[in-house]
Amino acid sequence: MFEQGNEIFDVIWSSVFAYLIIGLPIFVSMSPGCLAAKEFSTFRLQQFELHGTSYGTSGSVLNLETRILPGSPIVTSPRRCYVVKLMDLTVGMYRDLLKHSVAGILIIVPADLSDISETTKEQIQDLESVMLEEATSVPVYFVKEDDDVLQLYSTVKSNADILGPTSTGFETLIHHIQGNGVQLVSSLGTSKAVTDAQxxxxxxxxxxxxxxxxxxxxxxxxxxxxxxxxxxxxxxxxxxxxxxxxxxxxxxxxxxxxxxxxxxxxxxxxxxxxxxxxxxxxxxxxxxxxxxxxxxxxxxxxxxxxxxxxxxxxxxxxxxxxxxxxxxxxxxxxxxxxxxxxxxxxxxxxxxxxxxxxxxxxxxxxxxxxxxxxxxxxxxxxxxxxxxxxxxxxxxxxxxxxxxxxxxxxxxxxxxxxxxxxxxxxxxxxxxPDKRDANLVFYDSTAGTITAYDVKPAVFDLILSIAVAAYIAVIYTALKNFHILFDKVSINRQEVNSNGLNGNNVTHGKGTKVQ
Incomplete structure (x- = not known):
């Protein structure tokens, strides 16, 4: 029986079935839990060089989680893209975002630009000047306001409102595990200089x-x-x-x-x-x-x-x-x-x-x-x-x-x-422009699409990965020590069988004596 158990163990361990049992949870945990996706036409902040000086943004790649402004703290993070309406964005807020080297900025432009107060117009024009004058590597995108964009903004804002500014770290962790987040992925690659511009x-x-x-x-x-x-x-x-x-x-x-x-x-x-x-x-x-x-x-x-x-x-x-x-x-x-x-x-x-x-x-x-x-x-x-x-x-x-x-x-x-x-x-x-010493250099990748995915936050992936790792560890330990468990079960089974045989012998002996 012991030899048969080893044969069964070898078959299972060496088969594709064993690799599926161990590998499948890993791939499941690594794949994002995408619940829905929507595409938006977006426009990247300009990028050019004039007389050797760079203007605008050199960044274009986005694959990030979203945060709302105002409503979320501005922190240095390689995974956060801040979503903000143009009407709410000030020069101080924009410079603060660049100072913290955030991973991306998505600015929602109002559908109707004519019905804006003079004070707000001056604020926007000051902001636009700063955007082009201060070169940055942070990807900055603009998107025109529509129903889908407003729904995206509402989703990100509701997540921020649930947490609130006074939420503890534990409350934030629980929310990220239970709730969903929005991830933005841009279609544009790294921008390149336009060599044939005229x-x-x-x-x-x-x-x-x-x-x-x-x-x-x-x-x-x-x-x-x-x-x-x-x-x-x-x-x-x-x-x-x-x-x-x-x-x-x-x-x-x-x-x-x-x-x-x-x-x-x-x-x-x-x-x-x-x-x-x-x-x-x-x-x-x-x-x-x-x-x-x-x-x-x-x-x-x-x-x-x-x-x-x-x-x-x-x-x-x-x-x-x-x-x-x-x-x-x-x-x-x-x-x-x-x-x-x-x-x-x-x-x-x-x-x-x-x-x-x-x-x-x-x-x-x-x-x-x-x-x-x-x-x-x-x-x-x-x-x-x-x-x-x-x-x-x-x-x-x-x-x-x-x-x-x-x-x-x-x-x-x-x-x-x-x-x-x-x-x-x-x-x-x-x-x-002279290619050897150009006074003016344009860059491509001025417009593209951004896809918004309704996904679980990265911390959920981390917790899930830990759980899967623990599951794999238990399976691996059980398989690694299967012979110990098998030996113990075999010994116990032999003892039970031995006791059963001894009991039958005693009963049979007593019956003979009575006769």
């Missing part, structure tokens, strides 16, 4: 008469926009308003330039009008700088060397009923705009009035007349319909420079086509 500048020309003193007039505006998240950079005012005004001016003056090099309908000698839509305006005007350098260094002696007037259009809708004129100054760093800068904040009527004022002033300069009544009225007046349609086109998609830096970008080509309708000729100029 900034495109579009020039359209209304050719005037060629005379000795008839120098050209340059009207320029940059078409790109800027905000902490590239895909949320619609730039209604900065610089959608400037681009719309430039296109409308080109439309108006195209009626006065009947042909190339003509003297116009009135017989006057007209200056050539150069309409310039440049890129990289928020990156120290990289597109404009490259364009001017190329024109000055050109062999055909560009007319820009003798420009009569340069008119730059930028952020025309920022102050209602006010139009500011600035004298020439040195090029400065591009001013950050805001994700609050959307079409809803643009007063079309105000933009129409300001475009009309600029057109009249420009006409007075070209004709060298003033006080003779409006030059643009009736069928030649600034059209609200035209301005509205151009504004719809300009702000129809985000215009962050890195999103428009690809070759043959569709938006840039459409913008060129729009300008070509009102000018005699159009040209494209490209600024490609």
């Amino acid at each position: 900034i495109t500048t579009i020039q359209g020309t209304l050719v005037g008469s060629k005379t000795t003193n008839n120098y050209p007039i340059l009207i320029c505006s940059h078409y790109d926009s800027m905000s902490p998240a590239a895909e949320l950079s619609f730039g209604g005012d900065a610089n959608g308003s400037g681009s719309v005004a430039l296109l409308e001016l080109a439309r108006l003056f195209s009626h006065l330039y009947s042909g190339r090099g003509s003297s116009g309908k009135s017989g006057r000698q007209y200056s050539s009008l150069l309409f310039l839509l440049s890129g990289g305006g928020h990156f120290n005007y990289q597109g404009t700088q490259k364009y001017l350098e190329d024109q000055i260094e050109s062999l055909d002696h560009s007319d820009l060397q003798d420009t009569r007037l340069a008119l730059c259009l930028d952020s025309l809708s920022g102050n209602k009923n006010e139009l500011f004129i600035h004298v020439s100054r040195s090029i400065r760093e591009g001013t950050i705009t805001s994700l609050l800068d959307t079409k809803e904040n643009i007063d079309v009527d105000d933009l129409v009035i300001k475009t009309h004022v600029i057109a009249e002033a420009l006409a007075a300069s070209i004709y060298n007349v003033s006080g003779n009544g409006p030059a643009f009225s009736g069928s030649l007046a600034v059209s609200k319909t035209s301005v509205s349609s151009m504004l719809d086109f300009i702000v129809s998609e985000p215009r962050s420079a890195q999103l428009l830096a690809s070759k043959n970008n569709k938006f840039v080509q459409s913008l060129r086509s729009a300008l070509a309708r009102f000018t005699h000729e159009t040209s494209l100029f490209y600024m490609k």
